[in-house]
Amino acid sequence: MSRARRIDTHQHVVPPRYAAWLHEKGIRPGGVDLPSWSERSALKFMDGNDIQTGILSLTIPGVYFGDVPEARRWAxxxxxxxxxIVQRRPDRFGFFATLTLPDVDGALAEAEYALDVLHADGIVLLANNDGRYLGDPGFQPLLELLHQREATVFIHPGELPAPDVPGLPSFTADFLLDTTRTAISLILSGSMKRYPGIKFILAHAGGFVPYIAYRILLTMLNDKNKLQQAWTLIDQKHQVPKHLAVLKQFYYDIALSSTPAALPSLLEVADPDHITYGSDFPFAPAPAIGFLTKQYENYPLDPKLREAIDRGNAEALFPRLKG
Incomplete structure (x- = not known):
């Protein structure tokens, strides 16, 4: 097992009152029951998986259900x-602050409060918010603020803005598509170029982004004429076309994606300094995490790269955790 004392950038929190609230609403996120969570159970899990620090985040469905004041109170x-929790154990926990999108005014106010008063380590945003992806023009004021603050923003998938398919759990493929859609939305809208100060972490190795990187490239070139397209794609040195460099701006966690099937695509597309360890605890059960972690530990990686994924890359994002 790695001795890097991992920093887990994809670890969830389920506050008891929030769990009761969702239960009252009859909500089962991703079509599954909310897992039980406590600070004690999180620490036990972390100690058993060589995780020194977990950066906590709320996952789907977030706090917005059409009632703006309600969403603001819960955020x-x-x-x-x-x-x-972080104040009690700053060595073991950090947190990404929950916002109120698609309520932009509430999100702006809560982001400032969370970063300035609560000293949040970053922000968590759902990939789509009431069917609107993060490149949506209406979300630009929030992206501008997060750019100015050079914030780390963890993007987590949500339910697709489409009907469920009976018998197909959302977490199997829909979550991956949701992350992919919002990454493409940020690229095509110009947000990645306009707001380079934001350090976006894409959950689950970016969904389908690494695998369909060249399809994304063709989409980016779609508005160019055929001659321009051909010139862009010609590369006598067999290097990745320059337009795909935008994919190296993203950070990617390896939660539920540290497998011999997924890692090659990720390593081909991602900047080695932009990959972080992730577990998806407690929504992923501990035995599943253990199995996937073993796949990761057995995968042939350069020791320096493994150390960077386990800890070093996250230390660059969260300097307070260095050491």
């Missing part, structure tokens, strides 16, 4: 809950 409560 504030959840962020204060997480901040208290």
């Amino acid at each position: 504030r409560e959840i962020n204060q809950f997480c901040a208290e």
Whole structure:
């Protein structure tokens, strides 16, 4: 097992009052029951998986259900809950603050409060918010703020804005597509170029992004004429076309994706300094995480790259955790 004392950038929190609230609404995120969570169970899991620090985040469905004041109250409560955990154990926990999208005004206010008062380590955003992806023009004021703050933003998938397919759980493929859609949305909207100060972490190795990198390239070139397309694609040195460099701006966690099937595509596309360890605890059960972690530990990686994924790359994102 790695001795890097991992930093887990994809670890979730399920505050008890929030869990009760979702239960009252009859919501089963991703079509599954909410897992039980406690600070004690999280520490036990971390100790058994060589994780020194878990950066906590709320996952789907977030806090917005059409009621703006309700969403703002819950975002504030959840962020204060997480901040208290970090205050007790700053060596073991960090947190990404929950916002209120698609309520942009509430998101702006909560981002400032969370970063300035609660000292959040970053922000978590769902890939789509009421069917709108993150490149949506209406979200630009928030992206501008996060760019100015040079914030780390963890993008987590949500339910696709489409009907469920009976018998196909959302987490199997829909989540990966949702992340992929929002990454493409950020690229095509110009947001990646306009807001380079934001350090976006894409969950689950970016969904389908690495695998379809060249399809994304063709989409980016779609508005060029055929001569321009051909000139862009010609590469006598067999290097990745320059237009794909935008994919190296993203960070990618390896939660549920540290397998011999997924890692080659990720390593081909991602900047080696932009890959972080992730577990997806407690939504992924501990035995599944253990199995996938073993796949990762057995995968032939350069020791320096493994150390960077386990800890070093996250230390660059969260300097307070260095050491």
